[in-house]
Structure formats: C-alpha cells, structure tokens
Amino acid sequence: MASADFILGEFNRKIDERFRLSIPTELAEPLCENSTDLILVKERPGCLSLWNSTHWKAKLDAGVNLVKAKINAGRLEGRTADVQMLGRLLSTRHRNVQLAAKQRMLIPEGFREFLGVEAGGEVLIVGAAICVEIWRTDAWLANLEQQMPEFGGLLDTLSS
Amino acid sequence: MASADFILGEFNRKIDERFRLSIPTELAEPLCENSTDLILVKERPGCLSLWNSTHWKAKLDAGVNLVKAKINAGRLEGRTADVQMLGRLLSTRHRNVQLAAKQRMLIPEGFREFLGVEAGGEVLIVGAAICVEIWRTDAWLANLEQQMPEFGGLLDTLSS
DNA sequence: TACTTAGTGGGCTCAAATCCCACGACTCGA
DNA sequence: TCGAGTCGTGGGATTTGAGCCCACTAAGTA
DSSP: OOOOOOBOOEEEEEOOTTSEEEOOHHHHHHHTSSOSEEEEEEEETTEEEEEEHHHHHHHHHHHHHHHHHHHHTTTTGGGHHHHHHHHHHHHHHEEEEEOOGGGEEEOOTTHHHHHTOOTTOEEEEEEOBSSEEEEEHHHHHHHHHHHGGGHHHHHHHHHO | OOOOOOBOOEEEEEOOTTSEEEOOHHHHHHHTSSOSEEEEEEEETTEEEEEEHHHHHHHHHHHHHHHHHHHHTTTTGGGHHHHHHHHHHHHHHEEEEEOOGGGEEEOOTTHHHHHTOOTTOEEEEEEOBSSEEEEEHHHHHHHHHHHGGGHHHHHHHHHO
16 A cells, blocks of 8 residues: 555535535545545445545455455365355445546446435545545444544554 | 643633634634644543644654554464554544634534534633543533532642 | 734635436326 | 437536644743
C-alpha cells in the first residue's frame, strides 16, 4: 500500500432521486489515486464502504489465496458449508462502481436496501483511514455511541 | 510543548446567526503561537475544545504514525476492522478549523449539534491550561458543580 | 472629548452541493 | 413490433454556505 495518509473527514450528503451520491472531494481524491474504479462493500446494515480497487484486490486476493491453498491441501474437507458461505459472500458483498463526473456514483440495486436509505434521503460520508464509509444517519449515531468510549484504548492497542 | 504559559480565563460569547464565534484575544493569542490553524475537538456533549494544531499533532501523531507504519509493514492485515474504526473515530472527533479576521471561527456542521447551541445562542469560552474549551452554558454549570469540590485535591495531586 | 481596540452584524462573491430536465437504453405488455 | 414506463447517465440551472471585507457600536484610554 502506498504510504498514503489516512482518509479522514465527515460529511453530510443527500442521495439523489435516482440513487446517486456525490463523494466530497477531500475523500474522493485519496480514494481514487490511480483510477475512478472503486469497490463498494456491504459492511453492516446501514453501512457501506468504498475502497480503492487496487487496494481492495490486494487485500482480498491475499485472503482468498490462503483459502484456496487450504482447499487444495485438503485442509478444509469438513468445512464445505463454510467455504460455500464464503463464496456466497464473495459474490454478494462487493461490487465495482465508478465515480462519474462531479464525483457522483450510483448506489446499485441490492446495496440500496442494505443501506436502508430511500431516494432523496440523507447519509453521512465518513473517512475511515483506509476506506470511505457511507452511513445511514441513525445507524451512525447508534454505532458512535457504542464505540466512542473505546477510542483511547483502540489507539493504544493498535499502536503498541 | 513550549514552556508556554497556561491558557486561562473565562468569557461569555455569542454565537452568530451564521455559527461564527469570535475567540477572545487573550485566549486566541497563546493558542495561535505559530499559525491560525487550530484543531476543534468534540470533548463531550455541550463541550468542544480548541487546540494549537502543532501541539495536537504532537499529541496524536505519535500514536497514529505508529499505526500507519504498521499498516505499511503489513502488520495489521487481520485488523482491518479495527483500523477502520480508528479512522472513523478520528474523522468524527476532530477537525481543522481556521481563525479568520477578528479571531473569528466557523463552527462546522456536526459540531453544532454536538455543542447543542442554536444560532444566536450564548457560550462560555474557557481557558483550560493547554487548550481552550467552548461550553454550552448549562453544561458548564453542571460540570462546575460537580468538579468544584475536587479542585483542592487536584492541585495537590498534580503538583506533588 | 477624541481616539483606539475588540466584538458583532451584515453585504458581496465564489464555489460547491443540490435540483431538475433531457436523452438513450432497456423491459414489459398489448 | 410498437409504445409506455423505468432506469442510468450527463449536464445545465439554482441555491446554499463559507470566506472576505467593511461598517457600526461599546468600552477602555490618553
């Protein structure tokens, strides 16, 4: 990964009548270092994340290759169901999207329901260091309430 | 930290119809030693704090840079979710602001609700030794009531 | 009193965010 | 096969808000 800076910042945005969302320049720029190709991922109900596609591929391939190696080595014989589920998730969890002019992207069918925001609704766009997250407002608040107290400890753990 | 003096003093200020707030000269001067760049932080509901950006960076960057270094070294591969959470919290907790002419700053969207003061409302600006705090009046009073009795003991502990 | 300085209000401008419309591809049913 | 409706895409028009600047006022000072 480039020794890039963390992607940080918090913004309010409205979703179009046609489910388009414009990403603020501060976040779009570091995200699209080399291409306007992005990966949209279902994180949890009420939250999607956006990744630079090359970073994402690197991250994903590493994991997938490990699993493949294990399968080939016969080390997942008894775990067929788990492997199936992994495949299923790989299929549905993420998708390529493009940033069009004005940094606009279309939130595809399937991701709309997951995000849970109707056309014309509001979302929060948040920099999450290595990616950008799109939050339904109430999910964001609930999550924040829960995690804010952990902040100090988290920095300690990760940096130690 | 520079062997600067403590930043002290208490002032009433009005927040503009446009959410502008002018920082008293006594507090703004020591805060802006070298630049008009400041960091605005969400401390607790009803209270924001303002930091000299170089001091703040020193305080935070130490930890953050460690995390960055670990990421670049590939040592947090399995901890993506934690890194994301850290970034998310970094994004929402603080933001750069600038002091314009007359030491006026704009309280950004997101911090307004947190402070809980509507346009045209009153706040207290308080020097807190190493930073400046902006308080909603009632939050300030509640806090004061609770902490005042501890003052004597605190001075003893910190100075001994 | 005249002058200076700090705090506040408000006008102007520019850029960004949002609104809105038009076009073309595609689907579906008659 | 054709027309109507839907959806993705592009781009112009409008609005909103942040930054800049100036004017007014009140308080402190010579």
